[in-house]
Amino acid sequence: MAKRTTGANHADVETLTLQDTNKMKEIWGGSLTWAKRPIIIEYNGRKLAASAAGMPHAGNDSAPGGEYTSWRSGDYSGGYNFDWVKNNAMDGVFDVHFFNSTRHKDGNIDDTHQRNVKISAGME
Numbered sequence: 001m002a003k004r005t006t007g008a009n010h011a012d013v014e015t016l017t018l019q020d021t022n023k024m025k026e027i028w029g030g031s032l033t034w035a036k037r038p039i040i041i042e043y044n045g046r047k048l049a050a051s052a053a054g055m056p057h058a059g060n061d062s063a064p065g066g067e068y069t070s071w072r073s074g075d076y077s078g079g080y081n082f083d084w085v086k087n088n089a090m091d092g093v094f095d096v097h098f099f100n101s102t103r104h105k106d107g108n109i110d111d112t113h114q115r116n117v118k119i120s121a122g123m124e
Contacts, residue, residue, distance in 0.1 A: 009104055
């Protein structure tokens with residue numbers, strides 16, 4: 001289980017519990033990683049094709065979400081804390097892309113995420 005907590009060009013998402021983080025690690029082969037995987041989002045009875053990168057970033061689980069923190073995960077320097085769900089053993093958010101989602105850093109479409117969305121949709 002996970003929750004979208006922020007994100008405009010794509011969804012920035014956090015697992016809800018420690019158990020959810022452990023399940024995510026299991027799905028990604030034992031650890032959190034930048035590897036991108038096809039996923040299916042189930043929400044309100046709908047299934048949506050998507051792609052996720054399994055690495056939390058830009059957050060600090062021990063600091064209040066949405067406030068300045070001097071340390072953020074993923075080699076991010078101090079700044080706005082992208083970590084609202086606490087005690088889930090995850091510092092920050094992981095990325096979920098949908099069809100035509102873009103990256104925050106440059107506004108471009110990520111080809112690997114788009115291919116994964118097609119795989120999730122059964123188009124490849």
